[in-house]
Amino acid sequence: xxxxxxxxxxxxxxxxxxxxxxxxxxxxxxxxxxxxxxxxxxxxxxxxxxxxxxxxxxxxxxxxxxxxxxxxxxxxxxxxxxxxxxxxxxxxxxxxxxxxxxxxxxxxxxxxxxxxxxxxxxxxxxxxxxxxxxxxxxxxxxxxxxxxxxxxxxxxxxxxxxxxxxxxxxxxxxxxxxxxxxxxxxxxxxxxxxxxxxxxxxxxxxxxxxxxxxxxxxxxxxxxxxxxxxxxxxxxxxxxxxxxxxxxxxxxxxxxxxxxxxxxxxxxxxxxxxxxxxxxxxxxxxxxxxxxxxxxxxxxxxxxxxxxxxxxxxxxxxxxxxxxxxxxxxxxxxxxxxxxxxxxxxxxxxxxxxxxxxxxxxxxxxxxxxxxxxxxxxxxxxxxxxxxxxxxxxxxxxxxxxxxxxxxxxxxxxxxxxxxxxxxxxxxxxxxxxxxxxxxxxxxxxxxxxxxxxxxxxxxxxxxxxxxxxxxxxxxxxxxxxxxxxxxxxxxxxxxxxxxxxxxxxxxxxxxxxxxxx
Amino acid sequence: xxxxxxxxxxxxxxxxxxxxxxxxxxxxxxxxxxxxxxxxxxxxxxxxxxxxxxxxxxxxxxxxxxxxxxxxxxxxxxxxxxxxxxxxx
Numbered sequence: 352x353x354x355x356x357x358x359x360x361x362x363x364x365x366x367x368x369x370x371x372x373x374x375x376x377x378x379x380x381x382x383x384x385x386x387x388x389x390x391x392x393x394x395x396x397x398x399x400x401x402x403x404x405x406x407x408x409x410x411x412x413x414x415x416x417x418x419x420x421x422x423x424x425x426x427x428x429x430x431x432x433x434x435x436x437x438x439x440x441x442x443x444x445x446x447x448x449x450x451x452x453x454x455x456x457x458x459x460x461x462x463x464x465x466x467x468x469x470x471x472x473x474x475x476x477x478x479x480x481x482x483x484x485x486x487x488x489x490x491x492x493x494x495x496x497x498x499x500x501x502x503x504x505x506x507x508x509x510x511x512x513x514x515x516x517x518x519x520x521x522x523x524x525x526x527x528x529x530x531x532x533x534x535x536x537x538x539x540x541x542x543x544x545x546x547x548x549x550x551x552x553x554x555x556x557x558x559x560x561x562x563x564x565x566x567x568x569x570x571x572x573x574x575x576x577x578x579x580x581x582x583x584x585x586x587x588x589x590x591x592x593x594x595x596x597x598x599x600x601x602x603x604x605x606x607x608x609x610x611x612x613x614x615x616x617x618x619x620x621x622x623x624x625x626x627x628x629x630x631x632x633x634x635x636x637x638x639x640x641x642x643x644x645x646x647x648x649x650x651x652x653x654x655x656x657x658x659x660x661x662x663x664x665x666x667x668x669x670x671x672x673x674x675x676x677x678x679x680x681x682x683x684x685x686x687x688x689x690x691x692x693x694x695x696x697x698x699x700x701x702x703x704x705x706x707x708x709x710x711x712x713x714x715x716x717x718x719x720x721x722x723x724x725x726x727x728x729x730x731x732x733x734x735x736x737x738x739x740x741x742x743x744x745x746x747x748x749x750x751x752x753x754x755x756x757x758x759x760x761x762x763x764x765x766x767x768x769x770x771x772x773x774x775x776x777x778x779x780x781x782x783x784x785x786x787x788x789x790x791x792x793x794x795x796x797x798x799x800x801x802x803x804x805x806x807x808x809x810x811x812x813x814x815x816x817x818x819x820x821x822x823x824x825x826x827x828x829x830x831x832x833x834x835x836x837x838x839x840x841x842x843x844x845x846x847x848x849x850x851x852x853x854x855x856x857x858x859x860x861x862x863x864x865x866x867x868x869x
Numbered sequence: 870x871x872x873x874x875x876x877x878x879x880x881x882x883x884x885x886x887x888x889x890x891x892x893x894x895x896x897x898x899x900x901x902x903x904x905x906x907x908x909x910x911x912x913x914x915x916x917x918x919x920x921x922x923x924x925x926x927x928x929x930x931x932x933x934x935x936x937x938x939x940x941x942x943x944x945x946x947x948x949x950x951x952x953x954x955x956x957x958x
Contacts, residue, residue, distance in 0.1 A: 407944070418936055422935075558940050561940070562939065562940055565905075566903045566904060570903045570904075577904060584939045585938045588876075588935075588940050589935070589938075591941065592941070595945075599944075642902075656942050659871030659873070662871055663944075666957065
């Protein structure tokens with residue numbers, strides 16, 4: 352609570368915001384303005400009045416520190432209590448931990464990249480309002496990376512696969528999907544970065560990541576994750592509001608900005624949607640206690656909420672993102688296609704996969720009446736039968752990857768879930784491959800950027816993913832074991848099926864010790 | 870018609886806030902979800918400081934909402950007295 356001052360005169364929120372976010376800068380004199388702000392013009396965005404930028408929460412740094420400090424105190428009190436009380440033994444079952452491993456390796460390092468991106472964007476903008484906003488968001492993102500790593504380090508004491516997220520992000524095949532998404536954003540210009548991360552990711556898509564995920568953690572007894580998730584999410588609400596403000600600000604400044612922003616919205620909604628495939632899989636397959644299906648979450652947070660948003664933005668001449676028909680059709684399919692991929696490639700992943708139980712299959716049948724029984728359940732049944740007979744299937748052939756999103760080519764044709772979707776483009780005498788019309792068009796708009804994609808499967812085949820000093824010509828050379836070594840994935844511990852894993856055995860043993868006197 | 874929403878953590882701090890929101894927005898629909906409460910409302914939703922203060926029995930700064938906020942949608946306008954969420958279309 353605020354202390355009462357005796358003068359009785361206190362600035363109102365609006366005045367305080369104005370005083371603390373305006374007039375903090377100066378005109379350049381001995382350097383040219385364009386040399387001081389070299390990145391602000393080349394994207395073609397025209398800004399006439401930077402002071403029109405407003406943070407609707409009107410948050411200033413003094414309040415920011417006050418509330419953030421309180422959030423931190425709450426968070427660390429709970430993390431301590433959770434650790435002291437052996438909270439990890441209260442999760443629904445140890446399979447759940449694999450969702451958290453995916454989060455730690457695939458999401459937490461991106462929080463750090465977001466921190467870097469917002470410091471860069473803040474530096475690039477000549478207006479002090481957006482600079483203050485970028486500063487706060489950069490600090491938030493750094494806090495998220497740190498609090499996630501602190502919370503999850505507790506699991507690293509007991510379970511496998513939590514040991515080296517930053518290293519893995521740079522190397523492991525499926526982690527190139529989220530990594531390349533963020534690398535694409537931070538290497539774009541400052542306005543594109545703001546539309547990509549501030550608007551498309553934070554406003555349109557982040558609810559799908561954090562809200563069901565955090566609720567899922569709560570449902571599955573994971574107090575540590577629930578707490579850092581809620582703590583981060585309280586910042587996300589602010590980020591979403593800023594994301595919407597960014598779009599309004601840019602669009603209101605000049606009509607020439609509209610087509611540029613539209614192309615970014617198309618690109619980043621599609622890019623973000625592709626990355627969220629991982630979240631869909633997590634919700635439908637990796638939470639032992641389900642909260643809602645991917646499809647349901649998509650309908651609430653994208654279709655309903657995004658629908659209202661794009662209706663509102665239509666007055667600027669903005670239309671809904673491209674490829675929505677396909678996105679809408681695919682909500683019945685992508686989580687199943689993703690899980691099937693990870694199940695097959697479970698030998699080169701940093702987490703465990705498994706055959707869903709009978710009641711989990713029934714749940715999926717009920718949530719996906721139009722697709723699951725027809726296209727996906729028979730394959731899972733077959734794999735389970737095979738596993739029970741000792742033939743657990745591991746695919747040993749590396750998949751072809753999409754040049755843009757870097758996901759293996761596992762998605763199906765719009766409207767036909769029985770046929771894999773392939774697209775290709777000839778560019779400078781080379782052939783490039785794509786999983787979809789969306790990814791193909793993104794490449795065609797920026798071929799010089801995307802022709803450089805570091806595609807993990809291609810890099811493995813080129814011999815670039817072995818530890819230093821590896822000689823692939825020696826007799827009996829086993830490429831997979833060398834790739835795992837390069838990834839710092841411990842073969843036989845971090846990977847393969849959950850059934851028979853060290854995590855499974857340890858969790859059962861420790862839970863037994865916690866509930867009996869054996 | 871477009872829907873706005875606000876989602877808050879379900880805890881002792883937010884109980885009176887949610888009560889205040891319900892009182893000030895008769896058209897709002899409250900959804901209890903695991904560990905959180907999501908309040909949907911057609912077109913707009915307002916959070917008023919005075920109503921919260923009456924229920925709390927102490928002074929309340931609307932920016933305290935930051936601590937327990939999970940998510941929201943719609944345009945936002947915050948002053949000392951109220952926080953409003955709305956769509957223009």
